[in-house]
Amino acid sequence: MKGPLFYAKILLFGEYGIIKDSKGLAIPFNAYRGALKTSKNLEGISKKSNENLYKFYNHIASLNSDVVSFNLEAFKKDLENGMYFDSSIPQGYGVGSSGALVASIYDNYADDKITVLENLTREKLLKLKEIFSLMESFFHGKSSGLDPLNSYLSLPILINSKENIEPAGIPSQKKGKGAVFLLDSEQVGETEPMVNIFMNKMKNEGFRKMISEEFALHTDACIENFLQGDVKSLFGNVKSLSKVVLKNFKPMIPDAFHKVWENGIATNDYYLKLCGSGGGGYILGFTENYKKAQESLKDYKLELVYRF
Incomplete structure (x- = not known):
């Protein structure tokens, strides 16, 4: 098993402000990424990741939510087969290490998942954000759900307010000095x-x-x-x-x-x-x-x- 890649994110503007409903702009950062993998011989970092995923599995299993359900049987089976999250995203660095993990678990195990290919209305974006907030609260106690959203969509996201988010087109990079x-x-x-x-x-x-x-x-x-x-x-x-x-x-x-x-x-x-x-x-x-x-x-x- 090898899952798709999910990238790190950078919140260019809006840290702390978005908690209080001001604007924010987040962009994917492709230099760091993570994916779900399976190994028969877990050791070191991959063993620790597998153990942490079991804890995350328990969190997901205990979510009593109307907005999302998961194929817990498949999730558990994959864990038993040695699944871990292989990631180059540094933890505790503010670039969304838990966000990429949450995105990959949603992508793999969510029932009736909202896909990147469909027409992403504001309602769908807000629903995804709400789901990711529930999932990521396991890591931070309180989560806006923005990091996983950015990682899952791999698009720049403009946060106008809590109830108003949209994909944003950012100017293409130039070969300038700045x-x-x-x-x-x-x-x-x-x-x-x-x-x-x-x-x-x-x-x-x-x-x-x-x-x-x-x-x-x-x-x-x-x-x-x-x-x-x-x-x-x-x-x-x-x-x-x-x-x-x-x-x-x-x-x-x-x-x-x-x-x-x-x-x-x-x-x-x-x-x-x-x-x-x-x-x-x-x-x-x-x-x-x-x-x-x-x-x-x-x-x-x-x-x-x-x-x-």
């Missing part, structure tokens, strides 16, 4: 503690005001600029967003990167923002001159995501 890149913090981040910090901060009126008046405003502008290919305006808005995040989301930025973050804003060589929930994993970078950013960040591992 780039979006990933900066490796070389630390693993955990989603749940970070989301808890955010939820506690949301109890503060000043923080809520900042989210709606500054964070969401800059995020929405960045998304609009990006989708329209307005690179000049984009970098102005990304710089503003980077400042807001540094000032208000310090616990989500690993300590060792506070100075690196400030340096980007001061020099304009690059601007950083959170990738996923933060706390470690990848940090997302935007630069008008990738070569310059590489020189400035020569002590760190960078990965190219998109060229302007």
